[in-house]
Amino acid sequence: MGSTATGGSSRAASRPAGPPAAQEADHARDAARGDSRLSRLSDSLLNLPHPYPGRLIAVEGVDGSGKSTQLLLLQRWLAARGYRVHFTEWNSSRLVRRSMKRGKKKDLLTPTTFSLLHAVDFADRLTYQIMPPLKAGMIVLADRYAFTAFGRDVARGVHPDWVRAVYSFAPRPDLTLYFRVPIEVSLERLLAGRSKLKYHEAGMDLGLAANPVESFRLFQSRVLETYDRLTGEFGLEVMDATVEIKTLQKAVRRVVQAMLRDYDGPRDRKGRNGSRR
Numbered sequence: 001m002g003s004t005a006t007g008g009s010s011r012a013a014s015r016p017a018g019p020p021a022a023q024e025a026d027h028a029r030d031a032a033r034g035d036s037r038l039s040r041l042s043d044s045l046l047n048l049p050h051p052y053p054g055r056l057i058a059v060e061g062v063d064g065s066g067k068s069t070q071l072l073l074l075q076r077w078l079a080a081r082g083y084r085v086h087f088t089e090w091n092s093s094r095l096v097r098r099s100m101k102r103g104k105k106k107d108l109l110t111p112t113t114f115s116l117l118h119a120v121d122f123a124d125r126l127t128y129q130i131m132p133p134l135k136a137g138m139i140v141l142a143d144r145y146a147f148t149a150f151g152r153d154v155a156r157g158v159h160p161d162w163v164r165a166v167y168s169f170a171p172r173p174d175l176t177l178y179f180r181v182p183i184e185v186s187l188e189r190l191l192a193g194r195s196k197l198k199y200h201e202a203g204m205d206l207g208l209a210a211n212p213v214e215s216f217r218l219f220q221s222r223v224l225e226t227y228d229r230l231t232g233e234f235g236l237e238v239m240d241a242t243v244e245i246k247t248l249q250k251a252v253r254r255v256v257q258a259m260l261r262d263y264d265g266p267r268d269r270k271g272r273n274g275s276r277r
Contacts, residue, residue, distance in 0.1 A: 044164060046146065046234060050171035054134040055263055057256065058145035060227060061179035062220045063201050064186030065241045066248070070179065071143050073249045074256060078139060082267040086133040090144030093124040104200060111156035111206075118149055119166045126170065134171070137265035146170040147230055155222035156206060175259045176234065177252060178227055179241035183220050187213065 050056065057074075059067040071087075078085050091100065096117050103109040103117065133140050146167040153163045190197060191213075199205065202212045203219025231238055237255055239248060 044168040044170075046167070046170055046172045048172060050134070050174075052134045052171070053137040054265060055139045055175075055260065056130065056134055056142065056171065056173040057139065057259075058142040058147070058173040058176045059179065060144060060147045060151075060176060060236065061181065061241060062183065062186050062224050062227070064189040065179040065181045066189070066245070067177070067179040067241070068143055069245060070177075070239075070249060070252055071141055073245075074252055075141055077249075077253060078256075082269070084138045084266050084268070085141060086129070086138050087141050088125055088129040088143070090148055091118065091121055092129075093121040095124045096121045107205065109205070111153065111158050114156065115149065115153040115158050115163060115166070118153070122146065122149070122167065122170070130171075139263075139265065142173070145173060145176065147176065147227070147234070147236070150230060151223040151226040154226055155203070155219055172234075175256065176236045177239050177255065178231060178236040179239050180227070181241040183217055183224060185242055186220065187216060
C-alpha cells in the first residue's frame with residue numbers, strides 16, 4: 001500500500017525535496033499560525049482542528065483488533081472511488097529502525113527510551129509521510145497515531161503528562177476509529193495466526209508474568225483501559241471489532257463517508273475500477 005496517489009503496492013514513502021530542518025520548521029510555523037494555537041507548553045495540537053486541506057484518518061486498537069485489515073479495505077474502497085489516498089504506519093521510519101531493532105533484541109530499552117524512540121519515529125513519519133499529502137489535500141490513512149503511545153507508554157509506566165507533552169506537536173486527526181475488542185478475542189486471533197506472541201507485544205519486558213499469554217492479558221488490558229479513557233477526551237469513534245470483517249467494513253465506510261461530506265480534495269476522473277466519478 002502506499003506512497004502512490006491511489007494507494008499502490010509499495011508502502012515506502014518518498015521524501016519530499018528540502019532539508020529535514022526546513023520541513024520541520026515549516027510544520028512548526030504552520031502549527032503556531034496566529035500565535036493563538038499554542039500559547040503554553042502544556043497546549044497540544046491534538047486538542048485543535050488542523051488547518052490543512054486534506055483529511056487525516058487514524059485507526060487505533062490493541063494488537064489483534066483487526067484495525068490494519070479494515071484500513072487496507074478502506075484504502076482500496078476510497079481509491080476505487082477516485083480519492084487520492086496516502087498510507088502510513090506506526091514504527092515505519094528508517095531513521096530509528098536499526099536502533100529500535102537492536103534495542104529490542106538485546107533488551108536495552110527502558111520504558112522511557114522506548115517511548116522516545118517511538119516519538120522520533122513518529123516525528124519523522126509526520127514530517128515526511130503525513131504533512132506533505134495532508135497539505136496537498138489528500139486523504140492520509142494512518143495505521144496507529146499518537147494515541148498508541150498514550151496507551152502503550154503509559155502501560156509501561158511512563159507518566160501520561162510527559163507522553164502527551166512529547167506528542168503535543170501532532171495534528172488532530174479528522175477521524176480516529178478505535179477498534180474495540182475484548183482482550184481474550186484479540187489473544188485468540190493472534191494465536192490463531194502464529195505459534196507465539198511477540199516479546200514486547202506481550203509486555204514481557206515489564207516482568208508482569210512469566211507466561212507470555214498471561215503477560216499479554218495484563219499489559220494489553222492496561223492499554224485497553226487507556227483507549228477507553230481517550231475515547232471521550234479526543235472523540236475517538238468506537239467500532240465494535242468483534243463483528244464479521246464485511247459487517248465492520250460497512251460500518252467503517254458509513255462513518256468515513258459522513259466525515260468526507262464537506263471534503264473537496266483532489267480526485268481522479270476515473271476510479272480504479274474504470275468507472276467515471
